[in-house]
Amino acid sequence: MSLAENQILDAADPLAPIFDPDAFRLTDKQIELTALARQFGQDALAPRADKWDRDAVFPMENYQDMHKNGLLAICVPEANGGWGADYKTYMMTAAEIGRHCGTTSLTWNMHVCSCLWTGALADDLDMNDQDRAEHERRRAIHYARIVNDGAIYAQPFSEGGAAAAGTRPFGTLATRVDGGWLINGKKIFASLSGSADYYGVLCTEQKENLSRRDTMYVAVPANAEGVEVFGDWDPLGMRGTVSRNLVFKDVFVPDDAALMPKGVYFQAATSWPHMFLTLSPTYMGIAQAAYDFTVKYLRGEVPGTPPVKRRMYPTKQHAVADMRIMLEQTKALWFQVISEAGPNPTKEQVLRAYAAQYTVMENANELCQLAIRTCGGQSMLKSLPLERLYRDSRCGSLMLPWTAELCVDRLGREALYERGEDDD
Numbered sequence: 001m002s003l004a005e006n007q008i009l010d011a012a013d014p015l016a017p018i019f020d021p022d023a024f025r026l027t028d029k030q031i032e033l034t035a036l037a038r039q040f041g042q043d044a045l046a047p048r049a050d051k052w053d054r055d056a057v058f059p060m061e062n063y064q065d066m067h068k069n070g071l072l073a074i075c076v077p078e079a080n081g082g083w084g085a086d087y088k089t090y091m092m093t094a095a096e097i098g099r100h101c102g103t104t105s106l107t108w109n110m111h112v113c114s115c116l117w118t119g120a121l122a123d124d125l126d127m128n129d130q131d132r133a134e135h136e137r138r139r140a141i142h143y144a145r146i147v148n149d150g151a152i153y154a155q156p157f158s159e160g161g162a163a164a165a166g167t168r169p170f171g172t173l174a175t176r177v178d179g180g181w182l183i184n185g186k187k188i189f190a191s192l193s194g195s196a197d198y199y200g201v202l203c204t205e206q207k208e209n210l211s212r213r214d215t216m217y218v219a220v221p222a223n224a225e226g227v228e229v230f231g232d233w234d235p236l237g238m239r240g241t242v243s244r245n246l247v248f249k250d251v252f253v254p255d256d257a258a259l260m261p262k263g264v265y266f267q268a269a270t271s272w273p274h275m276f277l278t279l280s281p282t283y284m285g286i287a288q289a290a291y292d293f294t295v296k297y298l299r300g301e302v303p304g305t306p307p308v309k310r311r312m313y314p315t316k317q318h319a320v321a322d323m324r325i326m327l328e329q330t331k332a333l334w335f336q337v338i339s340e341a342g343p344n345p346t347k348e349q350v351l352r353a354y355a356a357q358y359t360v361m362e363n364a365n366e367l368c369q370l371a372i373r374t375c376g377g378q379s380m381l382k383s384l385p386l387e388r389l390y391r392d393s394r395c396g397s398l399m400l401p402w403t404a405e406l407c408v409d410r411l412g413r414e415a416l417y418e419r420g421e422d423d424d
C-alpha cells in the first residue's frame with residue numbers, strides 16, 4: 001500500500017514530526033506512515049476531537065476514514081493487504097495520531113493489537129508446524145474482514161480483578177463444545193463497546209485447574225447471541241473510547257474464532273512483554289501536543305484566540321524550558337525502548353520498558369498541567385484543546401497491566417530480586 005493509493009498527497013506539513021526522520025534514522029515506511037498520520041491528524045482528527053469528547057461518543061467517522069486511508073490495516077501483513085507495519089513503526093505512527101485525538105489513538109490501539117499480536121509478534125513466537133499453518137489460515141480470515149470490510153476490533157481484557165494485572169487467570173471462561181467454544185464472563189472498561197464488530201476477548205480455557213497458561217484470545221462477533229453491553233459511560237477523560245462493560249452468556253464461537261493457537265498468548269505475554277507498552281504512544285502524542293500548544297499559545301498563534309503574545313515573560317520562558325526538557329527526556333527513553341523491543345528481552349530492557357511506560361504516562365499529565373499553569377486561565381476554556389488533553393492525559397497511568405503503580409512495583413522488585421530469589 002502506498003500514499004498515492006491512499007490519495008493523501010504529501011502536502012507541506014506545518015507540524016514537525018515528533019521524531020525527526022534524520023535524527024532518529026527512520027525507515028522509509030516509518031517516514032511514510034508517520035507523515036500520513038500527521039496529515040490525517042491535522043486535517044481530520046483534530047477538528048473533530050472535541051465532538052467525541054463533549055458527547056462521549058465513539059469516533060466512527062475517523063474509523064471510516066482509517067479504513068479508506070489504510071490505517072485500520074496498519075499492522076496487517078503486506079501479503080494480506082495491509083501496511084505490514086512492525087511494532088516500532090506502529091508505535092511512532094500511533095503517537096502522531098494521539099497528538100491530534102487521544103480517543104482515536106487509544107481505541108485504535110485496541111484494534112491494532114488484534115493484528116500486531118497475531119501478526120508480527122506471533123511470527124516471533126514458537127509454534128509447531130501444524131499450529132503455524134492453522135494460525136496463518138485463521139488470521140487471514142480476520143485480516144480480510146479488516147482490509148475488505150473495515151471491521152473494527154476491541155480488546156476487552158480487564159475484569160476488575162487481578163487477572164488483567166497478569167497475576168491470575170482470566171475469569172471469563174471458554175468451554176469446549178462441538179465445533180467451537182462457549183464463552184461466559186464479564187469484562188469492564190471495554191473501549192469501543194457497542195461500536196466494534198468483534199471483541200478480541202482474553203479468556204481461560206475451562207479445566208479443572210484454571211491456569212494463565214491456558215489463556216485464549218478469541219474474536220467474538222459483537223452481534224453474537226449472548227453478548228450484551230451494559231453500564232453508563234460518563235468519565236473524566238478519554239470520553240470517546242466509550243469503555244462500557246460487556247457480558248458474555250453462553251456465546252458460541254467456532255474454532256476459527258481463535259486469534260492465536262492455544263498457549264501462544266501466554267508465551268507472548270511472558271516472552272514479548274513490550275506488547276503491553278502499546279498503550280503508551282497515545283500519551284506520547286498527548287505530551288507532544290501539550291508542548292506544541294504552549295509554544296503556539298505563548299507566541300499568540302493559536303487559532304481562535306486573539307494574537308496576544310506572552311512569550312516575553314521570563315517565567316514563561318523558564319516553564320517552556322522545563323517542559324522541553326521533560327519532553328526530550330520522555331521521547332529519548334521511549335524511543336530507546338520501542339527500538340529494542342522484541343522477543344526474549346534482557347532484564348535491563350524489561351526494567352527500562354517499565355520505566356518508559358511510567359515516564360510517558362506520568363509526564364504526559366505533568367506536561368499538561370504545566371501547560372495550563374503557564375498559558376493561564378484563558379487557555380483552559382473548552383473551546384481550546386488543552387483542557388481535553390489534560391483530562392485525557394490523566395487516564396494513561398490507569399491502563400492495566402502496566403499501570404504507573406504496577407510499573408513502580410515491578411521495577412523495584414525485579415531490580416532487587418533475580419528470578420526465583422526470595423529471602424527465606
Ligand SMILES: Cc1cc2nc3c(=O)[nH]c(=O)nc-3n(C[C@H](O)[C@H](O)[C@H](O)COP(=O)(O)OP(=O)(O)OC[C@H]3O[C@@H](n4cnc5c(N)ncnc54)[C@H](O)[C@@H]3O)c2cc1C
Nearest residue numbers: 155156157158162165189190191238243398399400403405
Ligand atoms: C479510558 C480507559 C479505557 C480503557 N480501555 C480498556 C480496554 O479497552 N480494555 C480493557 O481491557 N481495559 C481497558 N481499560 C481498563 C484499564 O486497563 C484498567 O483495567 C481499569 O482502569 C482498572 O480499573 P481499576 O483502576 O478500578 O482497577 P483496580 O483493579 O481497582 O486496580 C486499581 C489499581 O490498583 C493496582 N492494582 C491492580 N491489581 C493489582 C495487583 N494485582 N497488584 C498490585 N496492584 C494492583 C493498579 O495500579 C490499578 O491501577 C480502560 C481504562 C480507561 C481509563
